[in-house]
Amino acid sequence: MKKDFTREHLLYLRKEKLRKLAVHLTQAAVLIVALGFWELSAQLGWSDSFITSSPSRVWKTLVELIAGGTLWRHMWTSTWETLAGFAIGTALGYAVAVILWWNGFLKEVFEPYVVVLNSLPKIALGPVIIILVGADKASIITMAVLISVVITTITILNGFVETDKEKILLLRSMGANRFQIFTKLVAPANVPTLMATLKINVGMAWIGSIMGEYLASKEGLGYLLVYGKQVFRLDLVMTCTVVLCALAGLMYALVALIEKTVSRRY
Amino acid sequence: MKVLELKDVSKVFYTKTQETQAVSHLSFDVNEGEFVSIIGPSGCGKTTVLSLICKLIKPTCGSVELSGNSHVGYMLQRDQLFEWRTIEKNVYLGLEIQRRLTPENKQYADGLLKKYGLWEFRKHRPSELSGGMRQRAALIRTLATDPDLLLLDEPFSALDFQTRLDVCDDVYSIIKSEKKTALLVTHDISEAISLSDRIVVLTARPATVLAIHEPKLNDLASPLKRRESPEFSKQFELLHRYLHGEKK
Structure with a gap:
């Protein structure tokens, strides 16, 4: 779509672009x-780099881990889990929220x-959990x-309950049953709530x-963190943390991308 | 032919601490093709009356009779268009709910969109339309199910004054050209006079009929014209006195 912009409009667009660029540059800085x-303080001995x-x-540890091939295994395990x-x-939390929304009696019973x-x-x-499920991936x-x-159920249920009462009245006046009210109104109206929950759940x-891996695991980044601590290899601990940051950030970015695509319609 | 008849209807609501009589021995009717308005002091239970007619709530005693298989179309204060649906899909909503989205009914709904100038906007989202156009889309959504009786619950009160007059004219002419029967609930006396064949004046809670007034301005074609007639202000005074006297 090509449009003829006025000179002032172009000026405005350039200004916006520059602002965006400034933000990104500052972030990098x-x-x-x-x-x-961090590096300098280690080199100059301000802090104990051990x-x-x-x-x-x-960086050195990361290269070693990649070369040894172990990093991929640990990363893959944690990501998969x-x-x-x-x-x-998310699915279970959503399902529980639907049940509690559907049945007001159950909602009241289970709220506390x-x-x-x-x-x-x-x-x-x-x-x-370890005793019931076993000390493995499960x-x-x-x-x-x-x-x-739990947080999924709470957030989604809140969204469901706060669906516009007038819109529900409109559907009921058309003769809608509860299933139709859910599929035509409550579910689509709460797509933004679902997206927000997905974002929260990446962190959760x-x-x-990682907590699960702390408790019982043979591989994964959480395992590597605990191992690094036990053998007092803080380089390994820091490297794992950096890798975790990258993975979590990537997953968040993916969810944000989905949200952007979906929320254009809702 | 009577489309709607309320006979001696009462409705009591209960809460933990009190019982509230919202409607008491209310009787009135609406004939086919008529435009009837209900006015009354605010909080007098006008919306309860509409819910009773819609069968969303049951009367405590008395009866609400709709002729034949007549189903009603409810139009609310705000347009309540669903943002995630296009205008066209919003208009089909009632048909979808009632599982009557047949090619014929779809054609009828499309016909309404064409006739009332929303056809070219059918693929647009509600937020892309002006307030007046949205309210028109809401009316077409209500008409698409081909209801025998339209219930209008203060459909203009969310609009600014200038738009309100235009939309009021717009809605009136659409209802008349589709030969629909309509029951309007409002607290706006001038709106009631300019639109209605008959006005049912309700008392404060518990609501019952205080008077039934006929504006007799039918020879004037549009609500805006009626507002300009000298009869209009006289009737306004009369109805205002009814409502005001009631408050004392």
Whole structure:
């Protein structure tokens, strides 16, 4: 779509572009300065690089890990666990929200339980999970599910309940049943709520899978973190953290992309 | 022929601390092709009356009778168009709900869109339309199910004054050219006079009929013309006195 812009409009667009560029440049500068300071403090001995590591040591460890082929395995394990926890947690939380929205009686009955479960630090259930599910991947995924499922139910149910009453009245006057009210109104009206929940759950699922790996695991980034701590290789700990940042950021960006595509319609 | 008849209808609502009689022994009717308005002091239970007619709530006693298989179309204060649907899909909504989205009914709905100038906007989103056009789309959505009785719940009150007069004229002419029967609920006396064949004046809660007034301005074609007639201000005073006297 090519349009003839006025001179003032072009000026405005250029100004906006420059502003965007300035933001990105500053963002890059912040990162570079932070990394530079970190490296410098290690080189000049302001801090003990054995404890705080340094960008160059992280880089070296990263290269070693990649060359050894172990990094991919650990990354893949954690990512897979997180994705499984994310998908199951979101789907299950959504399903529970639908049931509680559908049946006002059940909603009233289970509201206090949901509130208590939400406040409960899910890590407290770790030992129980390991005994019930077993000390393997299943218990890690269970942890990720547990952490994301309750908040999903609460957020989605809130969205459902706050659906415009007047719109429900309109559908009822047309003779809609509860199923139709859900499919024609409540579900589409809450697509933005679902998208917001997905964003929250990226973080929740990562917390769950890494925590689960702390408790019981043979591989994964959480395992590597604990291992690094035990053998006092802080370079390894820092490297894992950086890799985790990258993975979580990537997953968030993917969800944000989905949201952008979907929210154009809602 | 009577399209709607309310016989001695009462409705009581209960809450934990009190019971509220919203409607008490209310009787009136609406004939085919008529435009009837209900006015009353605010909070007098006008919307309850519409919910009763829609069968969304049951009367505590008395009966609400709709002729034949007559189904009603409800038009609300705000247009309530669904942003995730195109104008066309919004118009089909009632037919979808009632599982009557047949080619014939679709054609009828498309015909309405064409006739009332929304055809070229059929693929647009509601937010791309002006307030007046949105309200027209909402009316066409209501008409698409071919209701025997239109219920209008203050459909102009969310619009600014200038738009309101235009949309009012617009809605009136569409209803008349489709030969529909309409029941309007409003607190705006001039709106009621300029639109209606008959006006049912309700008392404060519990609502019952205080008076039935006939403006007799039918020889004037449009609501705007009626507003200009000298009869108009006299009737306004009369109805205002009804409502005002009621408050004392």
